[in-house]
Amino acid sequence: MFQKIYPLLLVLFIGVIYAQDAPPTDTEDQEDIEATEDPNAAPENQGVAPKDQSTATEEAMPAEDAKEPEKEKKSKPPKIQKPKTQMGTLLRGVVVPGLGHVYNDNKRIGYLWMGIEAALLAATMNYKSTYDESLSDYNNYQTLYWTETDVALLLLYKEKRDASRKDMDAANTNYQVFSGLLAAGWLYSAVSAYLEGPGTPKYLQRKRQALSRMDMNVAFNHEQQNMQLKFSVPLR
Amino acid sequence: MNMIRYIPIFLLILFSCSEDLPEDVNNNPLDPNQANENNFSTPALVFYPHEINPLPGNDFMVEVFAMQVDSNAGAHMQIQYDQEKMHVVDFAQGDFYSDASDMLFYFEDDSASGLIDIYTGYLGVDSSYVSGTGQLATITFNARVDWETVISFTENCRLADPHNNDIEILGFGECAVNAE
Numbered sequence: 001m002f003q004k005i006y007p008l009l010l011v012l013f014i015g016v017i018y019a020q021d022a023p024p025t026d027t028e029d030q031e032d033i034e035a036t037e038d039p040n041a042a043p044e045n046q047g048v049a050p051k052d053q054s055t056a057t058e059e060a061m062p063a064e065d066a067k068e069p070e071k072e073k074k075s076k077p078p079k080i081q082k083p084k085t086q087m088g089t090l091l092r093g094v095v096v097p098g099l100g101h102v103y104n105d106n107k108r109i110g111y112l113w114m115g116i117e118a119a120l121l122a123a124t125m126n127y128k129s130t131y132d133e134s135l136s137d138y139n140n141y142q143t144l145y146w147t148e149t150d151v152a153l154l155l156l157y158k159e160k161r162d163a164s165r166k167d168m169d170a171a172n173t174n175y176q177v178f179s180g181l182l183a184a185g186w187l188y189s190a191v192s193a194y195l196e197g198p199g200t201p202k203y204l205q206r207k208r209q210a211l212s213r214m215d216m217n218v219a220f221n222h223e224q225q226n227m228q229l230k231f232s233v234p235l236r
Numbered sequence: 237m238n239m240i241r242y243i244p245i246f247l248l249i250l251f252s253c254s255e256d257l258p259e260d261v262n263n264n265p266l267d268p269n270q271a272n273e274n275n276f277s278t279p280a281l282v283f284y285p286h287e288i289n290p291l292p293g294n295d296f297m298v299e300v301f302a303m304q305v306d307s308n309a310g311a312h313m314q315i316q317y318d319q320e321k322m323h324v325v326d327f328a329q330g331d332f333y334s335d336a337s338d339m340l341f342y343f344e345d346d347s348a349s350g351l352i353d354i355y356t357g358y359l360g361v362d363s364s365y366v367s368g369t370g371q372l373a374t375i376t377f378n379a380r381v382d383w384e385t386v387i388s389f390t391e392n393c394r395l396a397d398p399h400n401n402d403i404e405i406l407g408f409g410e411c412a413v414n415a416e
Binding site for chain 2: 124128131135138139142145146148149151154155158161162165168169172175176179180
């Protein structure tokens with residue numbers, strides 16, 4: 001069984017290697033970074049006027065100048081948001097099924113995949129457990145069959161052993177099917193997330209659709225005693 | 237590019253897990269359903285177990301069974317063994333005729349030729365008999381050195397009904413002994 005995990009680990013390893021070397025592809029997010037990294041960009045407290053002149057004067061005093069570097073050291077640098085990449089999507093999809101879709105901002109599909117894979121994993125573990133129990137029963141009855149000298153009892157043990165074997169065969173078949181579905185679903189979700197990842201036409205189309213979605217609200221105004229409709233359309 | 241979508245389907249077989257199923261081993265010599273597969277017919281005389289691996293210098297027990305006999309009142313078993321590789325330590329009567337008021341159990345070990353004669357059965361003039369499969373005797377041997385040998389029945393074995401008529405014995409089992 002464990003030998004079959006090695007190809008999956010190999011895929012994971014290759015995914016990690018590629019993810020580290022992958023160049024950014026998403027042009028939209030690149031703009032955000034440029035804006036954040038711009039040295040001329042306005043600081044966070046821009047627009048907040050000093051309380052009064054005396055405060056401004058005090059800040060200019062040499063005693064305060066000594067404290068400023070400490071403040072600068074303590075203040076964290078602005079967090080740089082890395083651009084989303086297709087390889088990042090693939091890597092997340094390989095590590096956790098559905099996480100690649102969530103990373104692509106396709107959360108509904110991502111959570112759906114997580115649910116499906118969790119159900120398949122539960123079913124696989126259940127059938128593995130059933131198989132182990134049946135195997136234990138089979139071995140017990142096999143030992144009893146070998147050691148019994150009473151003909152009636154040894155035939156009874158043989159019958160029970162054969163019944164355990166049937167259960168074991170059925171559980172093994174189900175275990176094989178569900179583990180295959182689990183693995184196939186896992187890989188399918190990872191690959192489909194990769195193909196719909198940042199930079200791809202589908203990803204851009206979905207982003208455009210999300211941006212152009214009209215926001216519409218209906219509410220009852222108690223003061224004017226009438227229904228009101230409010231909607232906004234993004235111009236970008 | 238879209239062909240990549242179908243790769244997981246091909247990987248389904250690769251990643252699907254399955255366990256190796258054990259093979260059924262029907263090697264109990266007393267299993268009547270396996271008698272034909274074990275190359276003997278019944279009624280038969282068999283050893284239990286049919287394979288044994290004692291340590292050199294240690295004692296080991298072999299049970300003698302009458303298998304699938306009908307109306308049996310007495311038995312004579314002659315058992316051959318390699319006297320250079322093992323020797324007899326003890327005999328014990330089986331429980332096949334245990335409900336008899338008077339029971340015969342007599343044994344003789346010719347250690348020079350490696351032959352054991354065991355006589356057992358009902359005593360008296362009544363028509364007591366038993367049918368089915370049952371233990372006739374238990375023999376304890378001692379393994380002398382490292383070796384492989386076989387304990388077997390000779391052609392002089394006999395099963396009798398209450399009227400002292402022969403019951404045909406169709407199968408003779410063997411016990412493979414591998415001292416190591």
